[in-house]
Amino acid sequence: MATTTYLSNPTLTVNSVDLQDQCRSATLTVKYDALESTAFGSTSRVFTAGLGDHELTVTLLMSYAATETYATLATLVGTATTVTMKPTSAATGATNPTFTLTGTFLEALPVIDAAYGELSEIDITFKGGVYTVAVV
Amino acid sequence: MKYTIISERIGTVGEEFVPGLGTNVEALLKHGFIESDEPANDSPALKSAKTKAPAKKD
Numbered sequence: 001m002a003t004t005t006y007l008s009n010p011t012l013t014v015n016s017v018d019l020q021d022q023c024r025s026a027t028l029t030v031k032y033d034a035l036e037s038t039a040f041g042s043t044s045r046v047f048t049a050g051l052g053d054h055e056l057t058v059t060l061l062m063s064y065a066a067t068e069t070y071a072t073l074a075t076l077v078g079t080a081t082t083v084t085m086k087p088t089s090a091a092t093g094a095t096n097p098t099f100t101l102t103g104t105f106l107e108a109l110p111v112i113d114a115a116y117g118e119l120s121e122i123d124i125t126f127k128g129g130v131y132t133v134a135v136v
Numbered sequence: 137m138k139y140t141i142i143s144e145r146i147g148t149v150g151e152e153f154v155p156g157l158g159t160n161v162e163a164l165l166k167h168g169f170i171e172s173d174e175p176a177n178d179s180p181a182l183k184s185a186k187t188k189a190p191a192k193k194d
Contacts, residue, residue: 015160017145017169067143071167082158102158
């Protein structure tokens with residue numbers, strides 16, 4: 001069977017704003033608290049899912065131009081919003097699902113992250129929110 | 137209230153913008169991604185008229 005790979009080129013929207021052309025890396029992690037339900041009679045530890053604790057971390061090229069990175073994020077810090085990601089810009093489908101975090105919280109925004117002679121990049125993290133996957 | 141897209145980062149300019157669940161519309165309005173069909177009202181809210189307390193009867 002042939003190896004299947006995927007060349008990273010995902011789409012990203014933050015509060016409905018398309019930031020794909022500013023994004024250099026992104027990791028959306030779906031995670032649940034592991035609640036131990038081991039009891040008498042168990043021979044191994046067993047766990048059950050608790051609360052979801054999802055997280056999206058992205059690295060963005062910083063820009064202060066109109067409707068760019070700063071304009072998108074400036075009033076979102078300290079609030080909850082919706083973010084979406086897709087593996088590619090193709091239509092949503094079973095092989096290109098849209099992952100959404102609704103009501104995810106932007107805790108911090110580095111308004112300046114500068115180094116001499118380098119393009120400015122910022123790392124931000126969206127915490128929590130309701131995770132859904134759409135395939136249509 | 138109806139919103140119109142004015143930035144390509146949101147969608148096709150000129151089309152109606154329908155906010156999805158959890159969308160921060162105020163942020164999009166403030167930074168020029170969309171515009172509202174209702175004019176912004178920067179004037180302070182009108183105060184209610186002061187009324188005199190009824191005179192006390194002795």
